[in-house]
Amino acid sequence: MKTSTQIQLIASALILLFLITAISKLTDFGLFKGQMYKQTLPHEFATFLIWTLPCIELLVSGLLFFERTRWYGLLASAFLMVLFTGYVALVLFGFFSHVPCACGGVIKELGWKMHLVFNIFFLLLSFLGIYMVHRGRRIVGKQL
């Protein structure tokens, strides 16, 4: 399989992830708000995330969609996944005083442990995409 096709598949998997979670938040906004306020976050920060998180996910999906912006989409995806994965890890390792409800969006059936595995998978996928694009650029650079 060509490298460009592999990168497209990686980007597509990430688009699928971010688009589904963003749409699920927006189509049931009241529930999403309630779930965010249940998390172990300061109330004001939760309010900020309620309004910005779906927009950021849609933006990252857009960046991943177009070849010209895919590099930035992969970087943004990796950054987001580091944050999400870090939060889940902190919850699981008892950093917070209590475990909030595992009630977030489409992945609510997973529970916190499987959520961590799920996040790590997409984090590694993002890194793989970044590596493949970067390697492709270096090869093209050497050929010029």
Add this chain to the structure above:
Amino acid sequence: MKKSIIPMLAVIIAVGASAFTTVKNLNHKKTADLYWYEVTYDASHPAGTIASSSDFYTQSEKSQVNSPCDAGTVKDCLRGFTSALTSYPNNAAGTDQIKKPN
């Protein structure tokens, strides 16, 4: 166009999956939406109270509420009201309740 065919398929699948989930949710027999609030128990309120507006959880019909508590029959986890509460703390039992063990 050819270069974006796989990402385009991903977008179509994502929108389709989201639409299917929304249609599935809408197809069940709908009962009234209630405003659900989390119930707090303390020494001053042994029967439970809704302390402030930040205890608002969701507005939904009961069957669609994803309770933050384990299922039970003893105490109220959430209380549902036909309209948003305006005064707090509020000790009313509400129109309906979602229970928890203790």
